[in-house]
Amino acid sequence: MSGNIQLLTKALATARAENRAALVGYLPAGFPTVADGIAAATAMVEGGCDIVEIGLPHSDPVLDGPVIQTADDIALRGGVKIVDVIRTVGEVHEATGAPVLCMTYWNPVDRHGAERFAEELAAAGGAGCILPDLPVEESAGWRAAAERHGLATVFVVAPSSRDERLAKITAAGSGFVYAASLMGVTGTRESVGAQAADLVSRTRACTDLPVCVGLGVSNAEQAAEVAGFADGVIVGSAFVKRMLDAPDTPSGIAAARELAAELATGVRKR
Secondary structure (H helix, E strand, O other): OOOOHHHHHHHHHHHHHOOOOEEEEEEEOOOOOHHHHHHHHHHHHHHOOOEEEEEOOOOOOOOOOHHHHHHHHHHHHOOOOHHHHHHHHHHHHHHHOOOEEEEOOHHHHHHHOHHHHHHHHHHOOOOEEEOOOOOHHHOHHHHHHHHHOOOEEEOEEOOOOOHHHHHHHHHHOOOOEEEEOOOOOOOOOOOOOOHHHHHHHHHHOOOOOOEEEEOOOOOHHHHHHHHOOOOEEEEOHHHHHHHHHOOOHHHHHHHHHHHHHHHHHHHOOO
């Protein structure tokens, strides 16, 4: 079965045709449980997310700040496994019809087997993989497997990336480019920062791929700001925090849906 890279491309193109940025929501699989994580990610799409990223919880998440680390720890203590991540991708896609990607560090994929992981992700209806720590120079094997199975390979660029590096990374990627808005780990912040706009501009000079900005966006105002210069707005920690702060799981799922609706309003104010 082929994956859904074309659905991802269509979602981004539809947002552009509507003169807005796409809203991309992130949640780790298995948080707070596998079933409740599926319900929460589904609610995020119902609230207004165009695209979903399902995180593969990792014991050493170098890019993730304390909020997502807390959620990952809950998921790992709950016994989440790769099969649960694939299940989450599949059930969220089936319930919503939205493109669903897996965001994961490279080590779990490498241990599972790149070909096997790509095949299983595609069979579940996945749209692709975001691999923040896979060097492009070492990515040929994964990219070949992803292409065979109709999956996007999304690489992360940062404000520190020089123009020649941006050209190399974007030439190898597909689906979209994940632009980290600042140097540091994930988390909500008071300001997204001017570095993000400059990074998007420099990235667009290298590629025709859509450029989506993540790290730091937590409210409608920030979403509107980023939507003014990016093709997509990626939000993760804010969803997790709303769920962590909720008094119970049903309230947490409702809070995720509400935040998605707020952010969806924001990305339409570009």
